[in-house]
Amino acid sequence: MAGSKLFFLSVIPALASVVAAASTEKVDKVVYCNETLAACPEDKPCCSQYGVCGSGSYCLGGCNPRFSHNISACMPMPMCKDFQTVFSNYSGDLQSQYTYLGDAEKHDWIYEGYTMDYDQDDALVLAMPKNSGGTVLSSTRYVWYGKVGARLKTSHGAGVVTAFIMFSSVQDEIDYEYVGNNLTQVQTNFYFEGIQNWTHSTNVSTTDTYDNYHLYEIDWHEDHIDWLIDGEVGRTLYKNSTFNATSGDYMFPQTPARIQISLWPGGNATNAIGTKSWAGGEIDWDSSDIQDYGYYYALLQGVNVTCYDPPAGTKKNGSVSYQYISSENFTQNYVAITNDTTVMGSADDSGYNPEDGKSSSSSSSTASKSSTGKGSSTTGKSAGKSTTQSGLVAATGSSSVSSSKQSGFVQNINSASGSSSDKSSATSTGGAAGLSYAPVSNNGLMHIAMGLLGAAFAFLY
Numbered sequence: 001m002a003g004s005k006l007f008f009l010s011v012i013p014a015l016a017s018v019v020a021a022a023s024t025e026k027v028d029k030v031v032y033c034n035e036t037l038a039a040c041p042e043d044k045p046c047c048s049q050y051g052v053c054g055s056g057s058y059c060l061g062g063c064n065p066r067f068s069h070n071i072s073a074c075m076p077m078p079m080c081k082d083f084q085t086v087f088s089n090y091s092g093d094l095q096s097q098y099t100y101l102g103d104a105e106k107h108d109w110i111y112e113g114y115t116m117d118y119d120q121d122d123a124l125v126l127a128m129p130k131n132s133g134g135t136v137l138s139s140t141r142y143v144w145y146g147k148v149g150a151r152l153k154t155s156h157g158a159g160v161v162t163a164f165i166m167f168s169s170v171q172d173e174i175d176y177e178y179v180g181n182n183l184t185q186v187q188t189n190f191y192f193e194g195i196q197n198w199t200h201s202t203n204v205s206t207t208d209t210y211d212n213y214h215l216y217e218i219d220w221h222e223d224h225i226d227w228l229i230d231g232e233v234g235r236t237l238y239k240n241s242t243f244n245a246t247s248g249d250y251m252f253p254q255t256p257a258r259i260q261i262s263l264w265p266g267g268n269a270t271n272a273i274g275t276k277s278w279a280g281g282e283i284d285w286d287s288s289d290i291q292d293y294g295y296y297y298a299l300l301q302g303v304n305v306t307c308y309d310p311p312a313g314t315k316k317n318g319s320v321s322y323q324y325i326s327s328e329n330f331t332q333n334y335v336a337i338t339n340d341t342t343v344m345g346s347a348d349d350s351g352y353n354p355e356d357g358k359s360s361s362s363s364s365s366t367a368s369k370s371s372t373g374k375g376s377s378t379t380g381k382s383a384g385k386s387t388t389q390s391g392l393v394a395a396t397g398s399s400s401v402s403s404s405k406q407s408g409f410v411q412n413i414n415s416a417s418g419s420s421s422d423k424s425s426a427t428s429t430g431g432a433a434g435l436s437y438a439p440v441s442n443n444g445l446m447h448i449a450m451g452l453l454g455a456a457f458a459f460l461y
């Protein structure tokens with residue numbers, strides 16, 4: 001690392017150009033949001049995790065209050081609750097992030113990309129087919145201090161990145177990153193409010209992360225964070241070491257954050273050189289995994305969440321949701337706990353009309369209805385991407401991967417997708433037919449994954 005030049009890869013513009021290209025048939029113009037642009041307009045009030053303005057799912061997980069129309073645009077964030085997920089035969093319980101309307105009581109996890117069950121290991125497969133953007137799994141609930149553990153096997157290979165992170169709506173971030181060219185070095189990192197300082201990465205050594213399941217834990221306290229592997233502390237960060245005397249802020253992750261576990265192609269040929277370099281070089285899309293199974297994969301067995309108390313002095317007026325209460329400051333003193341609903345009534349809603357959500361105790365049927373409506377309007381436009389779509393459906397149904405090969409990945413996504421266009425309408429989980437994250441393509445997904453991990457991401461030049 002010594003002597004290497006560091007730079008930041010700006011992923012938002014990359015996403016922007018993809019979205020713009022994919023939506024040329026739309027009458028609506030795509031509107032972006034970030035630090036340097038104006039806040040989102042009233043009719044697309046929410047700034048999504050990926051820096052695009054909209055309503056519906058843009059106003060749910062990851063909605064950034066700093067760049068939204070105002071701080072009421074984002075829906076309140078589902079409050080932390082202890083839970084444990086065993087990802088055995090679980091893919092059928094996953095909710096697409098495009099049809100999810102904010103009901104964390106019904107869904108613990110939402111996904112984007114390609115998932116399957118792997119019965120032999122009682123695990124969920126996060127897959128990354130050739131040239132795709134991979135897969136992202138997000139918790140619906142936010143954690144505001146707590147211990148989060150994930151038992152997983154990473155993927156492998158140059159350019160193939162597995163990640164387990166906590167990511168807040170104002171882009172505080174606590175990371176585990178597993179770069180596939182060195183499977184014994186696990187990278188840990190953190191960011192404060194998306195500020196692009198990537199000098200905080202450190203490595204923790206362990207045994208091969210592809211061959212072995214390990215328990216990775218983020219133990220996030222108000223005054224320090226421990227990163228643990230198999231119960232052993234590999235890194236500790238003290239809040240008091242992050243004080244910035246100029247701003248008076250601790251540059252320490254301190255706002256409610258979702259859990260996100262993903263597999264993404266940091267080494268795709270079209271990525272910036274620095275990204276590819278950080279990711280260990282270009283991906284080999286003709287690797288044995290691709291030839292044998294049709295995809296790279298990571299395996300997730302379980303996630304446990306234990307919530308800690310919110311900071312002393314937190315304004316508490318309920319026990320349902322977190323909300324930012326200042327339009328100037330986004331540190332922990334400016335988060336309140338309320339009883340306000342996190343559920344929206346339809347994909348056109350935002351935080352401005354949350355009462356719509358209250359009437360929708362049957363939110364999932366509402367969701368599928370409205371997604372059918374919206375889906376049909378985007379079907380024509382996405383026709384060219386039917387392979388992607390049906391591939392996605394093929395990969396996300398409750399199909400269990402039966403294991404006639406030693407490693408079990410006999411189902412090839414590419415061949416499966418050829419015959420599954422019927423399934424696509426039956427299960428309707430295809431991203432492109434979804435709610436309001438407009439155009440979804442492999443590229444879109446790629447950049448969503450990048451945005452997720454890269455909003456404040458480090459790359460060595």
Ligand SMILES: *[C@@H]1O[C@H](CO)[C@@H](O)[C@H](O)[C@H]1NC(C)=O
Nearest residue numbers: 012013016032034035036037
């Ligand atoms: C904000 O978005 C605009 C338009 O996509 C882009 O040109 C600009 O570089 C972005 N600024 C930051 C700080 O990301």
Ligand SMILES: *[C@@H]1O[C@H](CO)[C@@H](O)[C@H](O)[C@H]1NC(C)=O
Nearest residue numbers: 042045069070071072073352
């Ligand atoms: C946010 O904007 C909406 C729509 O313009 C408005 O109704 C609401 O009062 C505003 N809220 C705040 C806190 O400014």
Ligand SMILES: *[C@@H]1O[C@H](CO)[C@@H](O)[C@H](O)[C@H]1NC(C)=O
Nearest residue numbers: 088089090092093119398400
């Ligand atoms: C998997 O779960 C589904 C319900 O989601 C159930 O019908 C099925 O029997 C389960 N399969 C196994 C192998 O446990």
Ligand SMILES: *[C@@H]1O[C@H](CO)[C@@H](O)[C@H](O)[C@H]1NC(C)=O
Nearest residue numbers: 131132133268269270442446
């Ligand atoms: C990866 O690169 C290939 C070109 O090698 C391109 O066709 C594909 O769209 C890229 N995928 C993503 C997700 O960017």
Ligand SMILES: *[C@@H]1O[C@H](CO)[C@@H](O)[C@H](O)[C@H]1NC(C)=O
Nearest residue numbers: 181182183184185186203205
């Ligand atoms: C991984 O990184 C460690 C520490 O930098 C190094 O000793 C080891 O040789 C690397 N392994 C591979 C396979 O590159």
Ligand SMILES: *[C@@H]1O[C@H](CO)[C@@H](O)[C@H](O)[C@H]1NC(C)=O
Nearest residue numbers: 195196197198199200241242
């Ligand atoms: C990045 O963080 C390091 C250590 O906390 C600090 O010394 C450095 O000044 C920061 N860089 C920038 C550009 O703020």
Ligand SMILES: *[C@@H]1O[C@H](CO)[C@@H](O)[C@H](O)[C@H]1NC(C)=O
Nearest residue numbers: 001181182185187201202203
């Ligand atoms: C972590 O290990 C990787 C090799 O796997 C290396 O490229 C990187 O520079 C290391 N990071 C630090 C902060 O030592």
Ligand SMILES: *[C@@H]1O[C@H](CO)[C@@H](O)[C@H](O)[C@H]1NC(C)=O
Nearest residue numbers: 223224237238239240241242
């Ligand atoms: C930071 O806090 C830790 C534990 O709370 C303490 O051990 C350490 O001395 C403190 N460091 C500084 C620089 O205050």
Ligand SMILES: *[C@@H]1O[C@H](CO)[C@@H](O)[C@H](O)[C@H]1NC(C)=O
Nearest residue numbers: 195197244245246247248251
């Ligand atoms: C401290 O905060 C100031 C003002 O926000 C900022 O300009 C500066 O880069 C920060 N310093 C570090 C080391 O991040």
Ligand SMILES: *[C@@H]1O[C@H](CO)[C@@H](O)[C@H](O)[C@H]1NC(C)=O
Nearest residue numbers: 084149150151215302303304
């Ligand atoms: C979750 O907790 C259960 C019960 O204590 C334990 O058996 C399991 O290994 C834990 N899983 C993870 C991922 O921490």
Ligand SMILES: *[C@@H]1O[C@H](CO)[C@@H](O)[C@H](O)[C@H]1NC(C)=O
Nearest residue numbers: 316317318319320338339340
């Ligand atoms: C929040 O809702 C719970 C459950 O309905 C109720 O018991 C509690 O009194 C409410 N709190 C406030 C401050 O309204």
Ligand SMILES: *[C@@H]1O[C@H](CO)[C@@H](O)[C@H](O)[C@H]1NC(C)=O
Nearest residue numbers: 247248326327328329330334
């Ligand atoms: C935001 O924080 C600054 C610095 O602590 C403080 O002066 C200001 O009053 C705060 N603004 C609000 C709206 O609380």
